[in-house]
Structure formats: structure tokens, C-alpha cells
Amino acid sequence: MTIILTAILILLSLALVFGVILGFAAVRFKVEGDPIVDQIDQLLPQTQCGQCGYPGCKPYAEAISNGDAINKCPPGGQSTIEALATLLDREVVPLDAEHGEEKPKTVAYIREDECIGCTKCIQACPVDAILGAAKQMHTVIVSECTGCDLCVEPCPVDCIDMIPVPVTPNNWKWPAPVSDPNLILTDRGRGHLLQEGSK
């Protein structure tokens, strides 16, 4: 019986000491603030399209820091997911198809002769990328448009198209070399395949 009591007493005293220490530390060394949200926000594409189910990128960043999945942003695509996974030390997962799929980058284009100048699109654009005033035709500032397509739906005359960003020598990207071995088994060599690949 004594042994039981000693055991309880010893462990109790140990625990009490620790309890005091941790209780003290919990108050004394309390830390506020959570810069992680900003870091997450930095990684999101800022398309502000709402496809993630949150009104804008920042709210989604907050949601992620509170544990939401990192695969809900289609404009960011896989590369954003990977960056987030690295930042948060989470597993890389494929894009959640429920929120849409990764599409090529687009910009809005307003067919000006059809535009009736209703300003609905201006109100819809989260980054103020549409110029124009009531009753005048509107144009999109291509360099500012994030391609979120939020302006498409409100347009009463459906004069806004989302067109893929045109490729020019200035924004053209070198393609990755055709992935090594699988294709190239003819003795015609890599050249021909590259040519086919480049078309």
C-alpha cells in the first residue's frame, strides 16, 4: 500500500512542478499574430475569381490557415498547390475537380460594337480592369485583367468573350524538350519528333 502512495505522491509532485512551469509559460510566453495567412495569400494567384468557394483569395488564404484543403484554387493550378504544400508541409494533392479545372490563361474581350454601355461588367470586375462609362462602349485593360470571367455573366447582351492570352514572340515560352525516350525510337531521330511536337 505504501508503495502505491509513494508512487502517487512522487508522480503528483513531478506533475505539479511541471504544471506550474507550463502554466506559467503559457501566459508568460504567449504569442499573438499569424503571419502565415499573408504568406499563403502571396502564393495564391489573386485572380479573385471565387472558384475556391471564398469571396476572393485572401479569405481562402485564411481558410487554408485554419485547415481547409489546399487544392481548391483552379487558376493557381497544380503549381500553387505544390507551393502551398511546401509552405505548410502538407501533402501534394491533385486539384479538387469540384472547384473547376486548370484552364489556359485567358483575358476578357468586349466586342465593342455590341456593348451597350450598361456598366454591369465594371461593377463585376474585382480588379477594375474595365474602362468605360455609362452608355459608352467598354474596353478591357488587357494587362490588368486576371481572366476571372466574373464579368461575363452579368453582361446583359453577352458581348464579353474570354479569349486565350495570345502568344507573341515576347511572351512565347520555350517548350520542354519532348520527354526523353518513349517517342523517339525511329532512326529518323529526335528532330522529326520535335518538329511534330512544336506544331
Add this chain to the structure above:
Amino acid sequence: MEGLLYSIRKNTLGIGIFAAVTAGLIAITQVLTSERIQQNQEAHQARILYEILPRALDEQLHQQTIRVPAPELGLHEPIEIFQAIVNDQVQAVIIPVTAKEGYSGDIEMLVGIWNDGSVAGVRVVSHRETPGLGDKIEVEKSDWILSFDGLKWLGDDDQRWNVRKEGGEFDQFTGATITPRAVVRQVAKTLEYFDLRKEQILRPSIQLNRVDDDE
């Protein structure tokens, strides 16, 4: 300040309660099992001893030890030798020794010796020899270790105490000479030591209770 005290009180209380309960739980288990555990431990220790010497010879073998200095075996500390005592006479002893020349590390053994100097039995307690090669010194793996039984040490020029490859009488295992050689040499050394310290080793550590037993 208020918050600090509250925090300390809350946390301490929480951790304290759990500490008390868990400690109690463990303590009770301990109390309930301690006896059985002790039995197990003793039985385990004694098991090998009684493999070398039959339990019938002396039930108390595992409790009767005598400390004998062993500079001859290269040890600074005396070793504890088990004695099987029948009628106040030490019938046999079991000497724990370590073979240092194993293939990879020490080989700990028990060497049982009848009081006439012949081997009662040898068992390996622990070793780190290569499984499948050096581990044939375990009695579970091979009968090799039994080949010592009954042999004696005939003095310095006894050529039998070596592996066959080097002119001795003991088989080496295929592909492994070092382990058996280490064991053989250590057993021989132990026998030599026994010869040297026979007097001391064969002096019974306990006498009285045996007489009572016999009656």
C-alpha cells in the same frame, strides 16, 4: 497577474489529477504482478544453469555463488561462480566467462565443470556472431556446443583444444573458423583457470542449510 495565477492553477490541477490517477493505476498493477515477475526473472536466469547441470543435482544452484578473483582470465574483478552443493560438497561449478576473440564482439558463455575438472556442459548466453554462420554455437542451432561435454584439460601441451583446421579436435563450421576457435580457446582457458584455483572454487559457500535438507 490574475491570468497567470489562474492559468497556473488550472494547468496544475489538470495535470495533477491525471498524474495521481495514472500513478495509482500503475502502482496497483505493479503490486499485483510483482511477485510473478520476480519468479519469472529468477526462472529465466536459472534456466540455462539447469540446462548444464540437472536441477535434480541441486535445486538451489542459482542462489549459491562464490566470488573468486580471476586475474588469470584477464579480469580485475572477481567473478561470481555458481556452485552445486550436495552434502556440503561442491559437486560441480558453473563459471560465467566471456570469449573476446569472437568474430564480432564478445561471446558470453557459461562453462559448467565437474569437481574432477571435466566439462559438465557449455552454453552461450549471448553473442553477436553472424547469424547463419557463427551462430551455430547456440545449442538451438547446432549440437556443436555439446561436443565439450566430458572433456578435460591436460595441461599446456594439450593439442586437442583447438579447431580441426589448426590441428585440434573440434570441428569448425563451414566457412567460419573464428567463432569456434574463440569458444574452444575460452573453454580451455576456463578449465585451466579452474585447475589453478580449484581450492577456492570448490569451497562451499553455504553449508548449514544443506545438512537440514538432508535430514
Add this chain to the structure above:
Amino acid sequence: MTRIYSFHGGIHPPDNKRQSLGAPIKQAPLPSRLILPLQQHIGKSATPIVEVGDRVLKGQKIADATGFISAALHAPSSGTVTYIGLQPAPHASGLESPCIVIEADGLDEWISKKAIADFRSIQKKALLDHIRESGVAGLGGAGFPTDIKLNLGKDHIINTLIINAAECEPYITADDALMRERPDEILKGVEIIAHLLEPSKILIGIEDNKPNAIKALRDYIREYQLPIEVVVVPTLYPSGGEKQLIQLLTSIEVPSGSIPADVGIVCQNVGTAAAIYRAVELGEPMISRIVTLTGFALGHRQNYDVLMGTPFSVLLEAAEVDRDKMFRLVMGGPMMGISIEDDRIPVIKTTNCIIAATQEEMPPAPPAQPCIRCGMCEQVCPASLLPQQLYWFAKGREFDKARHHNLFDCIECGACAYVCPSNIPLVQHYRFAKSEIRNEEAEQQKSIQARERFEARQARLAREVAEKEQRRKERAEAAAKEQARKKLEQDQTTHATPNAEAELKKLKTAASVARTKLKKAREALKNAEDKDLDGIEKLQATVAQLEEKAGEAERAWQDASGAKQ
């Protein structure tokens, strides 16, 4: 004698220069159509200052430099501007880019030349402006606008002027031919450069495989009162790379991310020097250059003096191409040039060589094998990079790491790919990685911009809401006062509130919104029915609901407006 140092790595590809040195420089035929891309240089595209239908004279400026780093463009011959727009142009992408097309009239009529008789007598600023107006851009490689490189007096002190005469790439002999035949032009150009930069010494770096050119230059040097020395360097590709040549001649390394001027050096190509001379002393803007036509698919392999804008096809015909044998058409050298799919593209300021190669000459690379980390690439890399690591990172899309391994210090010289036993198209991997990184950066930039604009908008909206609220309050107060006043007056009027108009408008929009929604839903339903997708019932329900709502909204509006009337 200046000591010669060395740079890391380098290779010795077979130089194949002899073929095109058999004959002197020949005047290329005047084509009927001249195509002039607006971007032939590094920097911003030039801005056209002519219009379709304009007649232009030879040497007349047709496009202005835009912004700081840019170069002007001149008509290479007299004729009519027939088109301004997209045309195939020399670019690795093979894409079309904006060009001015001139239909040559064959008269080759010069505009009046504005030569500067004594360049020492005018202000440096005016001299530089003149060079800028003449559209001179580097002829050695990247086509960097030359006036900017020469306009360093303000923030840099130049100790050394290096004239790049190395011409290290196989096949190319344009500079060699120029040095043999017009060494005086080069040295006169150097004189002008030296006047502008005031270097304490001038080194002409030239590879030892051009003995005639070395001799020609040395012969002429004596006539100039300049601290010039012709330094012969061993033939080793890429000794002509700007950074490598600087290291060879001075042992100085240009720090990563800096320009040579930061270490007191400027490097100009011999051709550029000659072009400066022509622009300044002859008043001829940069409208022609020397181009090496070579490769075994050609009947005549030699150097031509070519007008900018001359389509390759014209030159190939002049050199008696055998189109059946021509397998690969390269603009530039075999190590760094770009391959051309369409021979209608024109010669531009940076076109130093056109190789029409047969299949035996430049066979397609064998399929790439896996990298075995043999390190041969590393041994030859003139930038002391780890090409194999860069390759693994580029392939594994680990761009951050590629960057840490100094991907952006790669000069794309191709030495690594040349020696790689596994035939890996290393340079393309790097180019791919570089463009991905640049793209990512641009996107990052864009996203920051988008965030700022979004936040600005949110702030604006918040402000507007606040203002509205404020106004509403004020109005309410006013209304309250009014009411009080009215009450005081004990006036009795009808129910028409001042807000009725607004109410009505709201109802109207609501109705129209409901209508659009209904329309959309119907469309969706139709679409679904057409394609027989699931969820039709749901859609039908929605449509019914919307119909109801739209009807309601319509009625409400009608009522309201009716009531008003």
C-alpha cells in the same frame, strides 16, 4: 604584349570556316520585297513613322526608337511601303511579328546622307544622337543598341575597350571577311568609339585561326594614334562570348548580374565598329551587313553584303541552293543559331550567318539517353556551372534549385550539349526552365498588381458605402426635418413620395434581371436536354421557379409603373 589568360571549359568543334572564305565579299542582289521586323534588337520595338502607301528613299528612317533601349529602323532601298503588320520573322519561336514591308522600286535612290565630317568637333551628345538616329545595334550577338553602350561617360569609367574579333563559332566568317577587306573601316570605327569612351587601352581579341585578318589589322593599326593592341587568343569556343573574351584578355570576371561596364570594360564587335564608322563619317544608317552563306546545300559558299530585310530565299537562290539537299536552315552559327522553318524570313541586324546544311552535315540528334552524370558537360562549361544539375532540376521542374545553381548565368553557348554523350538537348532544357521562371515571375508580378487593385477596389467600395451611408443619413435627417416642418405646416398631400421614381427603377431592374436569369436557365435546360445530361429534373424545377419569379417581378413592375401612370 598583353598576357592572355584563360576561361574554364570550352570546346573545339570542327571550324568549317574555309568553305566560305574562298571568294571576296559579294554584293547580294536587291530583292523586290524587303521585310523589316520592328524588333531587330534588344529592347522595345521600334515605332513605325511611315504609312502604307508612302514612298521611301534608301536610308530614310521608317521607324523611331521607342524609349531608352531601342533602335531606329531605315529603309534599305527606295520603294513603297506596302504593308505594316505581322510577317514571319527570325525568332526561335517561329512566330510572326510586326514588320514593315517595302516593295523596292529598283532605283536604290539614296536620301541625302548626313555625314559628320569631323566627329571630334561636335559634342559627344550630338554624336551619340547621330549614332542612335542611324539605328546602330550590336552586330555581334544580341543586337544591343550601340548608342547606349557608348553613352557611359556619366556613371562609368571605362579602362578597357575590347573589340570582339574572335568569331569563335564554326562556319561563320563574316567578321573575318570584314577584317580582311575593310580593316580601315573597323579601325576608323574604333577611333570613334575610343573618342566617346576614352579608354586607356583598346584590345582587339582575335582567334589564332584568322592569320590574314590578324595581319590586315596589324598592318593598319600603325596608322592610328591609339593605344590599340591586337591580341591573338587560342581557338576555343566560346572565346568570343563577351564575358569569356573579357576573362581571356584581362582575367576579370564580370560579376553575375552586372554588365561589363561595371568593371570598366566595354566590348564591341568589329562589325559594329565598322557600322559606326559608316553611320558617322559616311552618313549611312545601318541598312546592310555582311552575312556568311554557307553549308553544303549551297553552290556558292561565301560572304555577301546584304541589305537588311532581304528574304533568305533570295540569298539562297543567289548562292545556288540545292533545295533537295537542304535539310536544316540555321540563322547564326551551328552552336547558338536558331533553326528556321520558313525561308521567307528576312535578314536582320543580327543575322551574321545562314547555314543551309545537308542531312549529313547536321544530322538530326540521336534520341536522348538518360544523363549518367558523367560530368563532361561540367568540364566544358565556360560559365563554370553544373549543367547536369541544371538539367535534372529543369527536367524535374525544380526551378528554385535551378536558380540556386545559377541557371541565369548560363550563356546558352551549347558547349555542354555538344559534348554530352547521352545527346541530351541540354540548352533547350535551360531555355525552357528560364522561360518558365520568367513567366512565373511575370505572373507573380501580375498577381501582386491584381491584389493591389483588388484591395484598392475594396477600399473604394468601402468608402463608397460609407459615403452613401453618410448621405443616406444626411438625407434622412433632412427628411426628418422636412417632415417635422411639414407636420408643423399640417399640410395634406398625396402619397407620391419623392422616392417613387427610384423604387420603380429598382423594380424594373429586378424584372430584367429575373428575365435574364430565366433566359439563362432555359438555355441551360435546353442544352441539358439536347445532350441528355443528368440533373434535368433539377433544372426544370429551377426554370419553373424562375418563371414564377420573373412573372412576379414583371407584375410588380407593371403594377408600380401602372400605378404611377
Add this chain to the structure above:
Amino acid sequence: MNEFLLILISTVLVNNFVLVQFLGLCPFMGVSNKLETAMGMSLATTFVLTLASVCSYLVYRYLLVPFDIIWLRTISFILVIAVVVQFTEMVVHKTSPLLHKLLGIFLPLITTNCAVLGVALLNIQRQNNFVESIVYGFGAAVGFSMALILFSALRERIAVADVPVTFRGAAIGMVTAGLMSLAFMGFTGLVRV
């Protein structure tokens, strides 16, 4: 001195905690994807492991043995470790953001690293004295760190390799750890303990 060297060699190479004794495998597999994180984890583990060695020795020697309740060792050790870890985490978090960035995120993970408790228990089993305990704990930590850091450098290389899909990730990680362990078998016998 010599003896401490032997303990070090033994714990770092011959009986490497991770590869031979199988302790601390979860963080070994878990935080070895990047070299930098592995280094952070190594630092944190080295710190905690050494400290835990000391604390547990003190608790054992001056509390458990005198009161004859050594069967409370597991619970008291783990308690000590948990508290040490949590306290360190709190302090570091508050006082040095830099250090916290370096170590902070790993500290909580360490409680669940069985190398820490393992060291405490092995110290008793091997009847190490105070200084030996420290050296043993430190050696164990160095062994762990070395294995972890080398492993993470390897994994970075494997990450860009063309590993068959089925094996990508944890599976090839395990195989690699196996081959590392095979390599470490070369040290067998260096120290005969």
C-alpha cells in the same frame, strides 16, 4: 576520454540509432524531403535529445531509485520529455523568432520521436553514469542527424529521378533507407561493445 569517443563512434556509426537500432524512424521518414528542414529537425532533435538524456537521468537517479519505484520510469520520462519539449517550444517561440523559424515547427514533433524516450531507457539499461548519459544522448542525436541529413540530400536527388509510379514517395524512401542501412552494416565490428 577514449571511452567517450568509443561511445560516440558506437552510437553514431556502428549502432546508428536510426539505421541499426530502429529508433526515431517516423521523423526520419517524415521530415526528410528537404535538406533544409532536415537540418532544422536535426538541430532541434540534438538539443532535445541531449537535454532529455540529462533530465531523465536526474529523475531516475534522484527520484525513482531512492523511492524504489523504477517501474514508473516510462511515465515519468515521457512526462519530463513532453514538458521539456513544450517548454522549450514556448520559450523559443516567444524569445527568438529566428530560432523558432529554424526549430520551432519541429519541436512538437519530437515528443513523438521514440529516439528520445529510447535514449532515456537505454541509458538505464546500459547503466550509464551521468556524463556517459550525456555523451550517449548526444551521440545518438548526432547519429540521427547525420542519417537524416544524408537521407534528405538523397531524397532530393530521388525526387527528380524517374522512379516508377508505384514506388514514388514513401516506398522508394523505405527502399533507400534499407540500402543506407545496408551500407551502415559496413561499420559492424568497429567498436566491440
Add this chain to the structure above:
Amino acid sequence: MALIHLSSPHVSKANATNRVMRLVLIATLPALLALTLFFGWGSLIQLLLASTTALLFEAICLHLRKRPVLFFLRDGSALVTAVLIALAIPPFAPWWIVVIGTFTAIVIAKHLYGGLGNNPFNPAMVAYALLLISFPMEMTQWNAPFVLLGDHWSVLASFKDSLIIIFTSMNQTLIDAYTGATPLEVLKHRSGMTTEEVWRNNPVLNQGVFAWYGISAAWLMGGVFLIYRKVFTWHAPFSMLVTLFLLSSLFYAGDPSNFADPFVHLGVGATMMCAFFIATDPVSGATSNKGKVIFGIGVGALVYIIRTWGSYPDAVAFAILLMNLTAPFIDHYTQPRSYGHERANRGTGGRS
């Protein structure tokens, strides 16, 4: 004719990985010859067996991974691996040893990681180490060289008998007849004798050691040939040999009765083979020149340490594997200074 569109460069040195591998194979010929001369037909048989099975496993793996089989088979790397395994194991090891070895090397050490170029560990050495720890008995029964065999040499000299030994179950008396300890084993398990005594008493050393020297010379020849043909640089082999030489001289000079002399360390065992054929494996080694030097020093030091104080008779496989696993780390810290980066001679600054 359609013109093709490619990234530069448009020319390349005619130089192929399979040519490199072929050179390596050629360079192993002297060693094969020497092994056959001194130890019988065993090595040749093992080599044939290893080559066939390695190619077979390689083909199966490639097929399973849906890669073009013939294209990759032609690169010859599987053959190099096979040859090195075959020449490293005892010449008369039973056939299944070789088969397990090539399986381990090709399937586990190579293709699980993605095949040629991707494997972090040297496949042949993974196989060797695995065999050694799994089958220590078979793996330590080296033939005694002909000189020491007396009557039994005829068994080894006969091709047919050799086949029988390898392919049918082992006959213990026969084995005992032709096997003998290797010099390193003799020196290691000397049971208390001084180095000099061992040399004097043991025929393996005072008569047989020349067989091992001969084989080392053959490996060396092959290695020098490969350096001459620029298949690899001198860094790794040279630094390894120098380290081993220095360490062994140091200890030998300090205590000649307990340590083996440097020439034994360089001349017996797999030292030369390791230096020129294994430490130079480009795939699993360090990449930069500095890295290769460190790699070589590491291998040399580990070989000496493990040989002298460790359990295993020869240490090459473990030393290589241990350094393989540090190679990425070495690479990480031996990035060369790139052009225009820190510590460069940047001249007199020009910004005024």
C-alpha cells in the same frame, strides 16, 4: 523538303553513352584474363551467367516500365554492372549467387529508382553487399590461386569441372580443397601473430600474394586506359589511392607489427578495381571535380578503417555505398564557383 526546327546547338560530338560503356567493358578484359590465369575458368563462367541474367532482368524491367527495351538495352550499362558483379564475387560461387546478385543490382538498385542515371547507389556494390551479408559463407570462399593448390589445380583448370562446381550443389570436400583465405583475411585473423610472422608463416602471403598483385596490375592497366580515353578523370581514383596509401603508411610506420603495409592495401583485394571501376561510376558518385576528390578520399579512408577495425574482410562495397549516400550531400556543398560569382577576380570596379 521540310526544314526542321530545333534548339541549338545544331551539331554535336559523335559520342555516345554506349561507347563509354563499351570502353569500360574493354578495360575489364585484362582483369578477366588475369583472374582466369590465376584462379581458373570460374570468373569467365560467372561473367557469362551474369551478363545473360542482367540483360534479362533489365529487359523485363524496361518492359514492365513500358520503356523501349532495345533502345535501353543497347546502352550497355547493365553489362557493365554484370561484369563488375561477376568479377567481384568468388569465381566458384554457386550460380544462384550471381542470379540473386544481378537481380538485386538491376531490379532493386537500378530500376526501382528509374533505371540508368537515376540510381543513387552503385548497383553492383549493392548486390555485392547484399550477397555478403546474406550468404557470408559462399561469399568468402575464394579460390586459392593455382600456385598454392598443388594437385587440385586441375579441377579449376578444367572448364567442365568448373561448370559442375558452379551449377551443381557444392561438394564440401571439393570446396575445402580449392578454397583458401585471401591475404586480407589472413592478415585480419592472425590470432595474435605480428604482421611479420604472418608473412613468414602463411603461404597465402609469401607465395600467393603475387597472384593478387597480378590481378591488381590488370585492373590498373584497364583504369589507366580509361583515363587515357577520357572516360573519367583522375580525381576519384587518385585521391582514393593516395588516401589509402597515406593512412596505411601512417599506421604501418607507427606499429609495423600490428598493421598491414601499404602495398598490401593497394595491391590485394579489390582496391584497384574499386579505384578505377567503381569509385568512378559517374551515376552514383559525386559530380564536380572537387566532389570527386572528396568522394575518393572518403572511399579510401573508409576502406582502410573497415578493413582494419571492422568485421568484414574487404571493405570496398561498404565504403562505396557509404560514400554513395553522402554523394548528394557532397554535391550540394561542392558547387563550383560559377563565372562572375563570389570570390571572383572582379578587377577594379568601374562604377564611379
Add this chain to the structure above:
Amino acid sequence: MMNSEFRKISIDGLWHNNPALVQLLGLCPLLAVTGSVVNAIGLGLATTVVLIGSNLTVSLFRQHIPTAVRLPIFVMIIAAFVTAIELLMQAYTYELFLILGIFIPLIVTNCAIMGRADAFASRNPVPASIFDGLMMGVGFTIVLVLLGAMREALGAGTLLSNMHLLFGEPARAWQITLVDNYRGFLFAALPPGAFVGMGLLIAVKNLIDAKLKNRTQNTTSPSTETSSSKRVRITG
């Protein structure tokens, strides 16, 4: 409702979120003691009991545990169970206890348990917690036994040897000898073999997962347009 929750818990524990194969937790004992099936079963049972016990306790008191000392308390609860098991094993299966050695007390840190107490039991009601403990334990044990069987068969050529250590003398006869006079493939018995074996098990799981995924993909038609279903309009 209830049923589907339990189903999910079991599928999670046994497959999708298996502590050993997926979460890679509890690796140390997993690799250290799987030289034979009996060790594996012994450790697996011990772990399962501790998991159930600690989950139960934590879940019972989950509302009353102050957060600052949350971890120490969890750890203490688990340690108490482990020590109890340890003592019981010493009392009733002493030989097995000797073999498993230090890995019995190490069940405490065995991350599997830590994770469960914190991640599951502290947030779920009692029955679910118990069931979760059971399923996680069983999932873990299955992997242990598989690996144990693999290594025992390859390393020693037997299966179920020494079962008497756990189940008493009659179980001695359960031993199955796969190959007579087996030479033993030592690699499997040594540490490297444990790692590689585990790697192979994980790979097999990946393979099965891939196959399953393929099958489900083939049976369900390509998903209909759902892309905008979750979209939120953030403006006008």
C-alpha cells in the same frame, strides 16, 4: 448513419489511413520487432490494447483537459496503459517481453497513438473513439504481421514459429516449415531487409490503390460539369 461512420472509421484504419502504410507512424517497432510473426502479433496486440484504452480515456475526459497541458496529459494516460501492459507481459509472457524489449515502453511515443489521441479521441465521442482505436490497432497489427511473415519466411524459411511465447505450450506445434534445411536469406532478417520489405508493402498498397482507382474511373462516366457549383460570386 451511425453505421456509415463506423464503416468509414474501419476503412480508414485498415486501408486509407493505415497508420503504418500511409501515415508512416509507429515505424520503429514495426521494423524492429518484425523478425517473426509471433513478435509481430505480440506487439500488435499490445499496441491495440493501449490504443483502445487511451482513446477511451482521452475521449471520456476530453472536455476537462486544459489545452496548455494537453500533450503531457495525453502522454501520461498513454504511458500509464503502456506500463500496465508492460508489467502484465512481464508477468505472463516473460520470454516475449524479453524479445520485444525496449519497444514495449516505446509504444508510448509510438506516434500512432499520439496522433490518435490528439487528432481523433480528443474530438470524438466515446464509442467512435474506441472503435477508432480498435481499427487503427488492427490496421497496424495486420501490417506488422504481414511484414513479420514476410521476413520470417524469407529469413528463416518458417512461419508461426515460437508461437508458444504468446499462446502457451500447445502453440509450439503451430510452426510451419516452408523449406526444409533452408539456408536462410539473412538480408530479410537484418535491418536493411526490414526497410526494403516495408517499402515493398507500401508499393503493393500503391499498386492496389491505382488499380482500384482505375476501375472506379472506368465504371463511372466522366463527371458532369460541376465546375461552377461551388463558386462564390464576389462582386456585383
